[in-house]
Amino acid sequence: MYICSKIDQDILNKSITLTPVRTVIFSALFLAVSFLGFANEKEITQEETPFDPKAMILHHVKDAHEFHLWDWRGSPISLSLPIILWTDNGLTSFSSSRFHHDDEGQTIVESNGRSFVKLHEKIYQLDAGASSISYDSEHHPTNAHKPVDLSITRNVFMMWVSVALLLLIFLTTARNYKKSKDGVPKGIAGFMEPLIIFVRDEIGKPMIGEHKYKKYMPYLLTIFFFIWINNIFGLIPILNGANLSGNIAFTFTLAVFTFIITTFSGNKNYWKHIFWMPGVPVPMKIFLMPIEIIGMFVKPISLMIRLFANITAGHVIILALMSLIFVFKTAAIAPVSVAFSLFITVIEIIVTAIQAYIFTILSALYFGMATEEEH
Amino acid sequence: MTITGIAAIGAGLAAIGAGVGIGKIGGSAMEAIARQPEAYGKIQTAMLIAAALIEGIGFAALFAV
Numbered sequence: 001m002y003i004c005s006k007i008d009q010d011i012l013n014k015s016i017t018l019t020p021v022r023t024v025i026f027s028a029l030f031l032a033v034s035f036l037g038f039a040n041e042k043e044i045t046q047e048e049t050p051f052d053p054k055a056m057i058l059h060h061v062k063d064a065h066e067f068h069l070w071d072w073r074g075s076p077i078s079l080s081l082p083i084i085l086w087t088d089n090g091l092t093s094f095s096s097s098r099f100h101h102d103d104e105g106q107t108i109v110e111s112n113g114r115s116f117v118k119l120h121e122k123i124y125q126l127d128a129g130a131s132s133i134s135y136d137s138e139h140h141p142t143n144a145h146k147p148v149d150l151s152i153t154r155n156v157f158m159m160w161v162s163v164a165l166l167l168l169i170f171l172t173t174a175r176n177y178k179k180s181k182d183g184v185p186k187g188i189a190g191f192m193e194p195l196i197i198f199v200r201d202e203i204g205k206p207m208i209g210e211h212k213y214k215k216y217m218p219y220l221l222t223i224f225f226f227i228w229i230n231n232i233f234g235l236i237p238i239l240n241g242a243n244l245s246g247n248i249a250f251t252f253t254l255a256v257f258t259f260i261i262t263t264f265s266g267n268k269n270y271w272k273h274i275f276w277m278p279g280v281p282v283p284m285k286i287f288l289m290p291i292e293i294i295g296m297f298v299k300p301i302s303l304m305i306r307l308f309a310n311i312t313a314g315h316v317i318i319l320a321l322m323s324l325i326f327v328f329k330t331a332a333i334a335p336v337s338v339a340f341s342l343f344i345t346v347i348e349i350i351v352t353a354i355q356a357y358i359f360t361i362l363s364a365l366y367f368g369m370a371t372e373e374e375h
Numbered sequence: 376m377t378i379t380g381i382a383a384i385g386a387g388l389a390a391i392g393a394g395v396g397i398g399k400i401g402g403s404a405m406e407a408i409a410r411q412p413e414a415y416g417k418i419q420t421a422m423l424i425a426a427a428l429i430e431g432i433g434f435a436a437l438f439a440v
Binding site: 202206302305306309310313354357358361362365 | 431435437
């Protein structure tokens with residue numbers, strides 16, 4: 001043991017020989033590189049139309065049909081994703097690259113005998129005979145309608161990536177346990193065990209109860225890790241705001257699952273508390289019934305809005321702070337805005353875990369309320 | 376003043392209310408932990424749940440604008 005640490009120390013001493021002089025040189029180098037990048041950025045924005053922070057933020061927060069990575073010399077570099085549409089002429093699919101990054105409805109794509117345009121990340125089908133899209137006074141298209149859009153958008157793509165990653169992590173964990181003879185976790189299982197035990201001991205057991213929590217553990221673990229990993233993916237800048245957990249359709253689906261499980265696991269006691277509250281006078285029972293029925297639906301709706309709003313608000317704040325540089329068009333504001341957005345990013349990293357925890361613990365609380373015995 | 380302006384003021388008031396509420400919860404939790412450091416975990420759980428519920432109201436008000 002001692003020899004090992006000695007060797008480690010020697011290696012460390014050899015590899016990290018950062019003298020103060022070298023540190024200064026490296027820091028200056030990094031600073032120079034970052035300022036070069038900044039200068040380039042400014043030139044481009046001055047040539048183009050005035051910077052619109054609202055459009056930029058919405059572009060990052062909303063779903064998109066392509067994976068925009070970065071701009072290179074004024075032209076976007078992006079991953080094309082398949083567009084799948086259900087039209088009156090059956091199913092059709094083509095690559096989003098055929099729109100050539102056009103989002104204003106200019107480029108018309110012919111597919112399966114129908115023509116399509118992309119307008120503000122929505123696919124419109126032109127009516128028969130129309131050769132270009134036309135708008136009314138409020139910039140709504142008049143001669144086009146939306147087909148059923150089953151496209152693999154960047155949110156769907158990121159969801160599959162996160163599902164694949166979760167499968168990889170948890171199947172490896174399960175295999176680790178199967179392999180080890182004494183039940184001692186090895187490899188990634190050692191990292192996952194405390195997290196899983198945290199969900200069991202801090203969320204499942206106290207909220208649902210010692211006897212019944214086991215039935216709900218698979219669901220609680222799934223939503224905890226699924227929300228957490230997607231919150232983290234949303235914060236990685238190169239993925240360009242694959243804002244899955246800040247999408248209300250995604251949080252809606254999760255909340256519906258919680259609602260269904262709560263409703264179906266509700267026992268006699270739970271329904272009695274909703275429809276005929278015990279222990280209060282009869283007029284009060286009648287008065288409480290509609291309130292309790294509304295409460296049944298308000299719980300999952302508040303789950304949905306809480307996760308969606310928290311994650312979206314975090315993204316908007318970070319992007320708004322960054323766009324201050326381009327709004328004021330001065331490098332003087334850059335240290336302030338970078339420092340603040342770094343600070344908010346660090347807070348958001350904590351929020352990723354807290355929101356996953358809150359969603360899971362409130363779901364568990366609702367399951368606990370539904371299965372509570374008479375007391 | 377337009378309807379949107381009044382709605383924005385309302386949302387601001389809701390945000391102030393939510394801020395005061397979460398502040399009170401945080402302050403009380405601090406006091407409780409100072410009194411009973413061994414109950415840290417339980418207090419923290421209760422605090423987070425209460426804060427999340429208030430936060431939900433605040434966000435609902437913001438989205439009503």
